[in-house]
Amino acid sequence: xxEEVYNALSSxxxxxxxxxxxxxxxxxxxxxxxTCHWLSTVHEDQMLDLLRRQLCLxxxxxxxxxxxxxxxxxxxxxxxxxxxxxxxxxxxxRVACGVGQALASCQRDVLGFLVxxxxxxxxxxxxxxxxxxxxxxxxxxEPIPGDLAAMLDxxxxxxxxxxxxxxxxxxxxxxxxxxCGLLSFNALAHYVxxxxxxxxxxxxxxxxxxxxxxxxxxxHSQQV
Amino acid sequence: xxxxxxxxxPKLNLVINYEGQHITVKVKANMPFKKIFEAAEVSGxxxxxxxxxxxxSADTPAQMGLEDxxxxxxxxxxxxxxxxxx
Numbered sequence: 001x002x003e004e005v006y007n008a009l010s011s012x013x014x015x016x017x018x019x020x021x022x023x024x025x026x027x028x029x030x031x032x033x034x035t036c037h038w039l040s041t042v043h044e045d046q047m048l049d050l051l052r053r054q055l056c057l058x059x060x061x062x063x064x065x066x067x068x069x070x071x072x073x074x075x076x077x078x079x080x081x082x083x084x085x086x087x088x089x090x091x092x093x094r095v096a097c098g099v100g101q102a103l104a105s106c107q108r109d110v111l112g113f114l115v116x117x118x119x120x121x122x123x124x125x126x127x128x129x130x131x132x133x134x135x136x137x138x139x140x141x142e143p144i145p146g147d148l149a150a151m152l153d154x155x156x157x158x159x160x161x162x163x164x165x166x167x168x169x170x171x172x173x174x175x176x177x178x179x180c181g182l183l184s185f186n187a188l189a190h191y192v193x194x195x196x197x198x199x200x201x202x203x204x205x206x207x208x209x210x211x212x213x214x215x216x217x218x219x220h221s222q223q224v
Numbered sequence: 225x226x227x228x229x230x231x232x233x234p235k236l237n238l239v240i241n242y243e244g245q246h247i248t249v250k251v252k253a254n255m256p257f258k259k260i261f262e263a264a265e266v267s268g269x270x271x272x273x274x275x276x277x278x279x280x281s282a283d284t285p286a287q288m289g290l291e292d293x294x295x296x297x298x299x300x301x302x303x304x305x306x307x308x309x310x
Contacts (some may be wrong), residue, residue, distance in 0.1 A: 004294065023271075023278040038303040041271070045278075070276035092295050095275040108268040122304040 039181030137169030
């Protein structure tokens with residue numbers, strides 16, 4: 001695997017942007033996948049982009065909605081201004097409202113996204129509207145913070161009038177200081193595509209990050 | 225002969241939001257976001273998004289369908305991996 005990564009890197013230029021993703025990011029940001037540094041919004045969005053593409057090619061998964069890193073903010077802002085009527089009326093919340101309506105009207109069944117807690121920790125959230133469940137996955141095994149639970153309850157209840165049940169999302173337990181970004185994504189991907197994404201063995205996170213890096217490079221290479 | 229892009233009127237008022245702090249910029253619909261981002265900050269550390277979709281510096285408000293009064297979210301790149309209990 002390491003040899004494959006070296007070969008792939010040798011075919012990339014030193015500068016320029018990574019192509020084939022929603023957000024063009026500098027090529028040097030790929031290097032983080034090969035380190036124990038914390039993954040950032042850039043890497044989470046790249047992994048979510050790859051998952052969305054895979055879902056598009058999977059007919060049985062067409063009722064799954066995966067949102068990128070910006071989605072949490074809309075629910076959070078809507079919750080903050082919940083008594084003002086802004087969420088229902090302002091163009092700012094158009095996307096979040098549209099997603100909520102698509103789920104509530106059964107055009108979609110499942111919504112998944114990642115959340116950054118306290119600007120320091122990645123966790124996964126899945127809302128299954130068909131089952132009336134909110135699933136929360138934290139690789140450190142912590143329960144859902146009360147303010148996040150309240151925010152998600154407000155959003156699901158606002159769109160359906162129902163109170164969703166909270167459950168734990170299966171996720172690999174983290175035994176290091178850097179893999180929450182990978183493990184939270186993996187938990188989300190495993191929920192929506194269990195056969196394609198097995199839960200990662202916690203001892204294999206280094207290899208798995210290199211595998212993600214290879215997939216990103218492959219996607220880039222197909223665009224240039 | 226000038227090579228400036230054609231002046232498209234009316235201009236748009238776009239609100240740039242960073243954690244509840246707002247600044248409003250008046251721009252042409254065909255102005256690349258690069259100039260708008262530079263007006264909002266000089267360091268180049270922020271990322272900008274509209275309705276959750278990343279705005280790229282070469283795009284323009286017209287291309288991205290922005291309308292007068294729309295809000296652009298500015299945010300810093302977030303990282304993770306330890307939950308710091310306060």
